[in-house]
Amino acid sequence: MVDQIVLYPRWLKLWHSVNGILCLFLMITGLVMQYTSPSTIVFSFSTAITIHNICGILLIISWVIFIIANALSRNGSYYKISFNLLRESIVQFRYYIFGMFKGESKPFKEDEVRKFNPLQQLTYWLTMYIILPLIVITGFIMINIEQLLSDEHGIFIYQIADFLHICAAFLISVFMIIHFYLASLDGKTNFKKII
Numbered sequence: 001m002v003d004q005i006v007l008y009p010r011w012l013k014l015w016h017s018v019n020g021i022l023c024l025f026l027m028i029t030g031l032v033m034q035y036t037s038p039s040t041i042v043f044s045f046s047t048a049i050t051i052h053n054i055c056g057i058l059l060i061i062s063w064v065i066f067i068i069a070n071a072l073s074r075n076g077s078y079y080k081i082s083f084n085l086l087r088e089s090i091v092q093f094r095y096y097i098f099g100m101f102k103g104e105s106k107p108f109k110e111d112e113v114r115k116f117n118p119l120q121q122l123t124y125w126l127t128m129y130i131i132l133p134l135i136v137i138t139g140f141i142m143i144n145i146e147q148l149l150s151d152e153h154g155i156f157i158y159q160i161a162d163f164l165h166i167c168a169a170f171l172i173s174v175f176m177i178i179h180f181y182l183a184s185l186d187g188k189t190n191f192k193k194i195i
């Protein structure tokens with residue numbers, strides 16, 4: 001029997017809830033900024049920017065806490081990647097698209113050494129160590145937007161940062177939808193682990 005308290009300590013649950021709520025707010029306000037004009041009355045454009053900036057700063061803090069806590073605790077050991085993980089991820093992917101519907105048993109069992117299946121391990125690593133840093137750094141660069149847009153050099157930096165920020169935002173949004181769907185496959189069991 002796997003000890004869920006060891007695998008999902010209190011700090012991890014707290015971080016995950018804060019992170020999930022902030023990401024939801026960031027997605028909604030990000031979409032408002034992208035698809036409405038500054039004159040929109042329904043949801044003020046400047047309110048969206050203010051909420052986005054506050055949640056953005058909080059997300060930076062929560063991400064830094066996660067990275068430090070992961071480095072100092074055993075949770076970091078579940079985020080190691082290798083070439084073998086790529087091969088195993090293909091096996092897991094095949095299970096998700098065929099095996100699962102044919103009633104096959106899971107190719108990898110969860111225990112205290114292997115907390116995640118290979119595909120989870122790869123996507124959680126990509127999300128936490130590549131995509132979130134990208135969104136956090138580009139967001140931080142753009143936060144002082146007036147100053148950035150005041151000279152030609154700044155406009156160029158803004159355009160690059162904005163493009164990367166939108167790409168990362170898209171990937172995080174896709175991740176969240178698939179993450180939610182896969183977590184729900186085992187009924188409520190997975191949600192109970194992390195709440």
Ligand code: HEM
Pocket residue numbers: 022023026027029030031033034035052053055056057059060135136138139140142143144145162165166169170172173
């Ligand atoms: C889940 C995380 C995030 C998502 C989904 C997200 C999404 C977005 C989107 C869709 C836009 C609109 C881009 C445009 O229309 O050009 C935007 C803009 C912006 N984001 Fe984020 N963002 C996230 C995190 C952050 C963070 C951590 C910061 C850092 C403080 C940040 C700061 C900004 C700034 C300053 C802008 C304004 C850029 C502009 O006015 O063109 N964002 N974000």
Ligand code: HEM
Pocket residue numbers: 007008012016019020021023024075120124127128132172176179180183190191192193194
């Ligand atoms: C609000 C929507 C979300 C729900 C319902 C949700 C659900 C879950 C569940 C049930 C787990 C535990 C099972 C598992 O390990 O797969 C989990 C773990 C995890 N989630 Fe989420 N999640 C959400 C948002 C997010 C977001 C926005 C991110 C990152 C940007 C994220 C990153 C992670 C990570 C990295 C883990 C593994 C944590 C660890 O054990 O080290 N989640 N999530």
